[in-house]
Amino acid sequence: MKIAIAGASGFVGKNLVKELEKNHEIIGLSRAKKADTNHIQWRDCDLFSMLDAEKGLAGCDVAIYLVHSMRPSAHLTQGTFDDFDLIVADNFVRAAEACGIKQIIFLGGMRPEDKSQESKHLRSRWEVEQVFRKSKVPSTILRAALILGPEGSSFHIMARLVERLPFMICPTWTYSHSHPIALSDAVAAIDYCVGREETFDQVYEIGTEQSVTYVELMKKIAAKLHLKRSILTIPFVTPKLSTLWVCMVTGAPRELVRPLIQGLRTSLPLRPEKLLRIPGHQYKTVDQALDEALGNYQIKTRPLAFQPSPRGRHVVRSVQRMEAPKGITAEQAALAYLVYLPKANPGLLKVEVTGRWIYFCWRWPYTRLLVLEYSPERSKSDRQLFYVRGGLLSKKTVRGRLEFREILGGDAIIAAIHDFQPRMPWYLYRWTQALFHLYVMKMFGAFLNKNGEVQYQRPPNLEKERHP
Template identity: 55%
Template sequence: MRVAIAGASGFIGKALVANLKGSYSIVGLSRSQHTHSEEHSSCEWRNCDLFSLLDAEKALEGAEIAVYLVHSMQPSAHLSQGSFEDFDLIVADNFLRAAQKNKVKKIIYVGGLIPDDSNNLSAHLQSRREVESVFLTSDIPTTILRAALIIGSNGSSFQIMTRLVQRLPVMICPQWTSTASQPVALDDVLKSIRYCMENPATDNKIYDLGGPNVLSYSEMMLRVADLMGLRRTLWKVPFLTPHLSALWVRLVTSAPKNLINPLIESLRNPLLVREDHRLEIPGHQFMGIGEALKLAIENYSDAKRPHAFQAARDAKHEVRSVQRIPLPPGWTARDVALEYMAYLPVMRPRVMKVEVKDRWVYFCNRFPYIRLLVLEYSPDRSWGHRELFYVRGGLFSKKSGRGRLEFREVLGGTACLAAIHDFRPRLPWYFYKVTQAYVHLWVMKQFARHLARPLVQKPKLG
């Protein structure tokens, strides 16, 4: 059976490849070209940017089971505009569409534990729940595995905690370090994924993964210190905000802001396993916290830290910009695309006009007349609920075969994503960042306000 793993080069993905080796035909999906060691020689690696639906469709060819281990908290381009929640949403939507086209038989998604008070979720956990909804509303049998802190030597959360313990003899512990959590060992997560792959009874179910121990982040740090033979003192203070906490954690651990801030924000709520949703594997006992931490520390090395914290960088000066905009009742993504082209010529300041000739769309400066951006409509890759235009040039853009603008319906038609991918500006990079990049965000913000007006009329095809 062929299993495709999205996120196969990540913390859980690498371990899953090793776990499944010899039993399955494994396809590992990775954004960049990798030279993989012989331990992964049985895995077929496919270069895949999941922000591209075409890439995703090619990557999932022949797959019967698809395992989704992706998150988008790290930048995916040299300049990334938008929230990681919207990045997560568009990537998950591409993955699902590609799975449907390739007739994948099952999807397994590893997300985050959702607290009982789901009305006050952090952006990180809200994003995880939105991704769940993308998969669960599809026609492909899906299993959702929810986990809080996954304990493993290469996990970013574990490495952050370990570096704090190593570097700080006295640790100032804000309120979030006292929040109860139910961590789970990496080996138990791998066992759970494999069990769900092999048991149809788990289809279309949501399971919570967690070990037998409930403890706080500060208690875990003391256990780590004890296992490493270090003596540490914790000072609990009530006045440090999550923002200030994230700042000092970043300074101590060198972990990036995009990773630290969402993780700390998500710890404001207890993350505990619901007993009626616990995954029970016959003959298997989930590992206790002591054994899980000991195993992770034995394989931990400071030299491994950059792999967990490495930020995506692109020397080609490419841009990705994703904004969530309202979708008026009864509208499709095609309606939004048509309205966008009609709206630009009449918005203030009226310095731009849009010309549409067959499949070509020209964004032009009025005085003097200059074509600023040239787009080509792609009918073969558009179907009403997702409209795609390729960037073909203009004064403000370099010619690029992958540069594109799309409008796509998400979350059951309750919202729309307007996205620019792999755009390569012609302006000098730093000048572009303080001019054209800000203008694009301003225009999309104004367009979103326009769509939110109660009397906005659905465009007519012309």
């Protein structure tokens, strides 16, 4: 069986490859170029590109998704990690459907009993789960609270805190409970589900049935490292303060730490009726999982999640989510955008359409600010794609693109610019054009909501000509 793994270079992915290669052909998907080995074939794949995702999944039987988007994916990112996660997952699902994938396996996160206490990070994991569950491809969802492994970001943060701080001040919410899982058990659960039809379209929870707090975990780590540590609990340490000192002590990036800290505030119970039970397999206890993780732990190593994401210099990604009025499709949102810009700047801007080409122009003196090429081959009613082909404000690129897409079953519309390269000097761009774009998209969202029942007409001749 040929298995594609998105996130094969991560700490779960690397260990999963070692297990699956015994019986399967493995395809690793990565933004960074990697050399093939006897164990894995690597395919260059930026999952923000649906075309890349389709090429990455081509010819595979099963697709495993181990990705999150908390690291920056461009030199400048505008938007939130949960919206980035949605785009990547949506591309993965669309590509899986196009490539005839037989099963998707997603390793996600637990949900708290009180959904009102759910952190943004945990809610993002749930939204991604919904993307897979609504797919035409059978999905297997595995929910885990905390994976204990030597390169796991959460484990590494706790171990660094224990090693570097003889005295720690912890907020009361570090006493929230969870059910951790050993890395080897997480790998075993994924391996068990591969190609197993009884797990199709099912949601499972995985982890030890032993409940433990994060403070208890740090105390156990200290004991196993033979370190004497004192922990004082106080109620007024805010998540922002916690994020600051955790970043300073551990060296972890703020984009990673902040959502993880927010996720600690809620207990994450494991429901026994949802537990994935693997015949002949016993989940490790918390102490056994920590022994396994500490056996290969090195404080001087930088986990993949701590490292800068591979990204081009002076490249921009900007993603905005907008509530979709009833009946509004991505196609209608794209057409509304062509109507909105001139209305928002009467007498200054106009939009010209010639075949596949769309020009956003300054009226006087006449200047083409931005040139887009519509791609009917890559567009559908629920996703519209335009390539950025230059203009006064943009360099001409191959991959730069603007898209509108429906997400979460059409409940929202995402407008996104990917791989955009501005023409003006970088620092000038960051404090002028970049901020203006955010303002324009915010106002466009309000315009779309206000005029939700309007049906916009496609400009005549759009997509008939290939060249300007």
